[in-house]
Amino acid sequence: MKNRVVITGLGVVAPNGVGLTSFSEAIKSGASGITFFPELRDLNFSCQLGAKPSISEEKKREYFSELQLRNFNSSGILYGVIAGMDALKDAKITPANPEEDPLWDLGIIFGSGTSGVEKFREAINKIDAKNVRRLGSTSVAQTMTSGVSAYLGGLIGAGNMVTANSSACATGTEALLMGYEHIANGKAKYMLCGSTSDSGPYLWGGFDAMRVTTYKHNQEPNKVAGPMSSEASGFIPSSGAGAYLLESLTSAQERGATIYAEILGGAVNNGGQRIGGSMTAPNSVAVQKCIKDALQNAGVATDDIDYINGHLTATIKDPDEIKNWSLALNRRGAKFPYINSLKGMIGHCLAASGSIEIVSAILQLHEGFVFPNVNCKRIHPEIDALIASEKIPKQLQRVPLKIVAKASFGFGDVNACAIFKKI
Structure with a gap:
């Protein structure tokens, strides 16, 4: 029999709040982290808006030594380490003593998209200038996809599987389900999972060139139409990280840990870039199958879902996502679950979107509320x-939630859906 798996720790580094308390207050009030970036204007970006967490130098030194910060400029690793260590602390788990064995029962699956973009740029410039010796000893660690999990593994002393995944916007949700399976099958006692994304023009530029970002209201970010809006014109690129500490229900009960939610199950699939699917567009048949498979794996009926944390990006694909949910659940009108999208407040955090949104979903489940959909008049x-209309709330709703669904859909026609339950 498989172990039941629960979430006992959360960490978040978001554009509208760093840390659980700040983030929770922000999503309840609909506070936005989206702002105008003069740098993007100077670079002739169509979308001159963006969002990234605010991290002070003092904050960095709570997690990194002066030596580690020397020549360090990977925002994705910075965000991921803060979120991951906060989740560990929230779960009341202490890192291994440097003089003792690693924590053999604690593993890490922490994903990213493109890691260390600024470090890559620095490397290119120095190599072109025939100054390769000046790259420093941390350039590899800061630019490899598994850099964030490697940093976390060293800080924690994790002795189980320490790895990274990379599945575009589905990365964070996929990481959670991978960690869930590892604990359910008895291969670890604890799994720290999550995802992170770098910030800045070198990462955001590709999306601007594809014209999937909004070009409106560059000087008035508070007026940009949010997800599900009739005026939606594209997403706003952003960055950050989310993390969750998973363990077996038995372990959590023995420790007397705070249990935020139980992970009932989920599913991951790919649309094969067929039947309307492409590198950038989802195959609706695959999306619906992913949702149905997640429900079946979790042992949950379609009518049991109280709330959906949508992927919803403020693009032309929003109506398709809603239609897919409606068909997969066979629910519509007043019978449709509550649904919202965090991207109206913080933009699209790319590889970190799933993890930050999962943290928001778990907070809503744990505390019994549904945050407002911003700029969706x-x-x-x-x-x-x-x-x-009442299932797309524009104001904070206090709602006792029991079972919620979170799905992420990403480039490459990848899909991931997870089901959570309040205990």
Whole structure:
């Protein structure tokens, strides 16, 4: 029999709040972390808006030594380490003593998209200038995909599997499900999972070139239409990290740990870039199958879902996502679950989107609320035809939630869906 798996620690580094308390207050009030970036204007970006966490030099030194910070400029690793260590602390688990054995029962799966973009740029410039010796000893660690899990592994003394995954926007949700399986099958006692994403023009530029980002209201970020809005014109690029500490229910009960939620199960699949799917667009058949498979794996009926934390990006694909949920759950109108999207407040955190949104979903489940959909005054008519307006709240709703769903859909036609339950 498989172990039941629960979440006992959370950590978050978001554009509208660093740390659980700040982040929780921000999402309840609908506070935005989106702002105008003069740098993007000077670089002739169409979208001159973005969002990234605010990390002071003092904050950095709570997690890194002066030696570690020397020649360090990977924002993704910075965000991931803070979120990961905060989740560990929230779960009341102490890192291994440097003079003792590693924590053999604690593993890490912490994903990223493109790691260390600034370090890559520095490397290119120095190599082109024939100054390769000046790159420093940390350039490899800061630019490898597993850099964030490697940093966390050293800080914690993790002795189980320490690895990274990379599945575009589905990375954080996929990491959670990988950790879930590892504990469910008895291969670890604890798994620290999550994802992170770098910030800045070298990462965001590709999306601007694809014209999937918004070009409106560059000087007025508070007016940008959010997900599910009839005026939605593209997403706002952003960055950050989210993390969660997973362990077996038995272990959590023995420790007297705070249990935020139980992970009932989930599913990961790929649309194969067929039947309308492509590198950048989801195959609706695969999306619906992923949701249905997640429910079956979790042993949950379609009518049991109280709330959906959507992937919803404020693009032309929002109506398709809602239609897929409606068909997969066979629910519409007033019978459709509550649904919201965090991207209206913090933009699209790319590889970190799933993990930060999972933290927001778990907080809502644990505390019994649904945060407001920001800048969604007029719902897209195709969405309005499928969902009763009260299920897309514009104000904070206090709602006792029991079972919630979170899905992420990413480049490469990748899909991931996880189901959580309040204990």
